[in-house]
Amino acid sequence: xxxxxxxxxxxxxxxxxxxxxxxxxxxxxxxxxxxxxxxxxxxxxxxxxxxxxxxxxxxxxxxxxxxxxxxxxxxxxxxxxxxxxxxxxxxxxxxxxxxxxxxxxxxxxxxxxxxxxxxxxxxxxxxxxxxxxxxxxxxxxxxxxxxxxxxxxxxxxxxxxxxxxxxxxxxxxxxxxxxxxxxxxxxxxxxxxxxxxxxxxxxxxxxxxxxxxxxxxxxxxxxxxxxxxxxxxxxxxxxxxxxxxxxxxxxxxxxxxxxxxxxxxxxxxxxxxxxxxxxxxxxxxxxxxxxxxxxxxxxxxxxxxxxxxxxxxxxxxxxxxxxxxxxxxxxxxxxxxxxxxxxxx
Amino acid sequence: xxxxxxxxxxxxxxxxxxxxxxxxxxxxxxxxxxxxxxxxxxxxxxxxxxxxxxxxxxxxxxxxxxxxxxxxxxxxxxxxxxxxxxxxxxxxxxxxxxxxxxxxxxxxxxxxxxxxxxxxxxxxxxxxxxxxxxxxxxxxxxxxxxxxxxxxxxxxxxxxxxxxxxxxxxxxxxxxxxxxxxxxxxxxxxxxxxxxxxxxxxxxxxxxxxxxxxxxxxxxxxxxxxxxxxxxxxxxxxxxxxxxxxxxxxxxxxxxxxxxxxxxxxxxxxxxxxxxxxxxxxxxxxxxxxxxxxxxxxxxxxxxxxxxxxxxxxxxxxxxxxxxxx
Numbered sequence: 001x002x003x004x005x006x007x008x009x010x011x012x013x014x015x016x017x018x019x020x021x022x023x024x025x026x027x028x029x030x031x032x033x034x035x036x037x038x039x040x041x042x043x044x045x046x047x048x049x050x051x052x053x054x055x056x057x058x059x060x061x062x063x064x065x066x067x068x069x070x071x072x073x074x075x076x077x078x079x080x081x082x083x084x085x086x087x088x089x090x091x092x093x094x095x096x097x098x099x100x101x102x103x104x105x106x107x108x109x110x111x112x113x114x115x116x117x118x119x120x121x122x123x124x125x126x127x128x129x130x131x132x133x134x135x136x137x138x139x140x141x142x143x144x145x146x147x148x149x150x151x152x153x154x155x156x157x158x159x160x161x162x163x164x165x166x167x168x169x170x171x172x173x174x175x176x177x178x179x180x181x182x183x184x185x186x187x188x189x190x191x192x193x194x195x196x197x198x199x200x201x202x203x204x205x206x207x208x209x210x211x212x213x214x215x216x217x218x219x220x221x222x223x224x225x226x227x228x229x230x231x232x233x234x235x236x237x238x239x240x241x242x243x244x245x246x247x248x249x250x251x252x253x254x255x256x257x258x259x260x261x262x263x264x265x266x267x268x269x270x271x272x273x274x275x276x277x278x279x280x281x282x283x284x285x286x287x288x289x290x291x292x293x294x295x296x297x298x299x300x301x302x303x304x305x306x307x308x309x310x311x312x313x314x315x316x317x318x319x320x321x322x323x324x325x326x327x328x329x330x331x332x333x334x335x336x337x338x339x340x341x342x343x344x345x
Numbered sequence: 346x347x348x349x350x351x352x353x354x355x356x357x358x359x360x361x362x363x364x365x366x367x368x369x370x371x372x373x374x375x376x377x378x379x380x381x382x383x384x385x386x387x388x389x390x391x392x393x394x395x396x397x398x399x400x401x402x403x404x405x406x407x408x409x410x411x412x413x414x415x416x417x418x419x420x421x422x423x424x425x426x427x428x429x430x431x432x433x434x435x436x437x438x439x440x441x442x443x444x445x446x447x448x449x450x451x452x453x454x455x456x457x458x459x460x461x462x463x464x465x466x467x468x469x470x471x472x473x474x475x476x477x478x479x480x481x482x483x484x485x486x487x488x489x490x491x492x493x494x495x496x497x498x499x500x501x502x503x504x505x506x507x508x509x510x511x512x513x514x515x516x517x518x519x520x521x522x523x524x525x526x527x528x529x530x531x532x533x534x535x536x537x538x539x540x541x542x543x544x545x546x547x548x549x550x551x552x553x554x555x556x557x558x559x560x561x562x563x564x565x566x567x568x569x570x571x572x573x574x575x576x577x578x579x580x581x582x583x584x585x586x587x588x589x590x591x592x593x594x595x596x597x598x599x600x601x602x603x604x605x606x607x608x609x610x611x612x613x614x615x616x617x618x619x620x621x622x623x624x625x626x627x628x629x630x631x632x633x634x635x636x637x638x639x640x641x642x643x644x645x646x647x648x649x650x651x652x653x654x655x656x657x658x659x660x661x662x663x664x665x666x667x668x669x670x671x
Contacts (some may be wrong), residue, residue: 076419110452119451126418126455131442137408138443141415141423148370148397148421154413168438171408178403335487336451337511340539343587345487 006218030065032309034085036301062283064089066229077157078135078157083128086138091123098316132164136172143181162193177214182240208250223253254278346528354497358504370398373426406436430465443490444513468521473644478609491585495559497527502536538588547576550602601632610641
């Protein structure tokens with residue numbers, strides 16, 4: 001499966017140029033950064049150096065890298081609780097992301113947000129979200145603002161398969177559809193809604209079929225193949241930018257870990273063989289084979305990229321560890337942007 | 346000064362702000378002409394400003410509020426209308442977990458300058474799902490501001506302040522006051538959020554009342570003054586968050602007595618908050634227990650006779666006042 005159009009009412013689908021070597025290498029770097037970053041998070045969490053609730057996307061990196069490679073800095077991003085990869089791929093500082101997870105004042109959100117609530121206005125990240133599907137209508141609003149201003153911005157909203165069964169998904173998708181908003185909704189279908197396997201939460205395996213109900217294009221692609229992801233996202237982003245309205249993309253993917261790092265079981269009824277089978281199609285390995293086979297890079301080049309990623313994570317950890325903790329009384333700041341003088345909070 | 350309706354005062358504020366700031370737009374159910382919203386508040390605005398800026402939505406409260414939030418994050422100043430305050434329950438995640446918390450969670454990077462207008466209160470035989478006074482829910486959520494105007498003048502000035510405010514504001518209108526008339530300047534003006542208004546000066550008892558209870562209390566207190574010589578001071582907080590505690594506390598320090606009147610049910614209501622503040626900050630000034638006059642702790646029934654029985658009326662308010670000053 002490269003990609004399948006489940007529903008595409010618009011004739012004349014834009015064609016996509018194969019990305020050049022620079023873009024290919026950048027996507028690989030992004031994937032390597034995300035993998036290194038999150039593997040380190042697991043170590044840091046297990047050794048008690050960072051806390052909170054962490055949902056990693058190890059195994060799903062091609063989705064973040066392939067979609068976000070199509071975005072400009074002023075395009076908007078909404079994501080879910082499993083958003084580290086998207087945030088990094090959209091261009092947030094890894095140092096400040098790490099500092100946020102270390103609960104330091106230098107964190108992207110000054111340690112008020114944490115893993116599930118990253119916002120980085122400087123690169124268009126309007127919010128990860130701890131509430132499943134809540135970003136879907138918020139993305140519609142950002143898309144409306146972009147449409148009203150007419151400056152060609154697009155919105156990408158990542159969600160999981162679990163979010164597809166939430167009321168907010170329906171309300172937001174329908175609004176995006178009826179107003180023809182410039183949004184790309186990307187469902188990373190990793191087959192489990194928290195611990196619940198898809199067969200227990202949705203009748204069809206192909207969640208992209210829901211696009212038919214909204215009369216918008218629905219495209220399914222192999223989420224382990226960054227080129228397939230890039231291609232479908234590129235078409236959807238360009239369509240949105242050109243005023244062609246929203247698209248629903250379903251990426252078939254897989255998370256190697258449990259729902260959250262701390263969860264003792266990975267999922268209900270998840271056989272080890274299933275995990276092993278997916279690991280054979282690890283997104284980094286799949287892409288490495290392509291890059292080598294096409295003569296774009298050598299295995300040594302790619303190993304160097306991975307070493308650089310690990311070094312970047314080292315730097316981020318050093319930055320975080322050497323950053324100050326927030327002062328306790330600053331917990332009272334930023335509840336409101338404006339508050340009358342002399343009135344207690 | 347000319348007199349206009351509460352409904353018209355709200356419309357004037359919306360219109361002024363839409364003329365003044367191109368980022369202000371309206372979003373909600375059936376706002377466009379010829380309907381202009383269920384209570385006719387936005388009538389004429391879609392004709393004047395177009396359906397791009399007066400946006401008719403599906404019946405999707407989570408989408409209305411979520412859309413307002415997303416647009417605000419992207420630089421707009423949306424004013425969302427929730428047809429009946431009760432319906433906000435269908436979009437509550439967006440209010441409570443999103444709008445109220447995004448600025449804080451971002452470490453102060455972003456603001457969510459939205460206004461959610463909604464019609465609250467009973468009085469139209471609309472029964473339990475179209476009649477509630479839910480302000481206490483929102484008062485309890487840090488990050489939200491809560492406004493409840495009781496006059497056309499306040500409605501216009503407070504809504505203008507709310508639209509210009511950088512934070513999410515819940516603006517609760519009372520559906521039985523849309524036809525009320527009062528003096529309203531033609532030009533734009535701002536009533537700052539967090540400023541109570543003393544609607545009547547008096548020395549014998551302080552009455553803190555909100556929304557539709559304010560005109561009801563004022564009609565009664567004038568009668569009590571004329572007939573029994575009891576001079577009540579009536580304080581309308583106007584904004585529940587931020588709350589002008591100072592005006593309330595200073596009034597009680599002068600009158601030594603407090604009655605709180607609201608239409609919402611008593612249990613867990615805003616009156617308990619006021620009672621607590623006064624109980625602490627004006628404890629030594631009090632000459633009588635603080636009394637609350639509020640709706641009984643029941644849903645709102647359909648039959649007008651039953652509905653009227655539950656909501657504070659002149660008789661119940663008068664009894665509380667007489668008990669307090671006795």
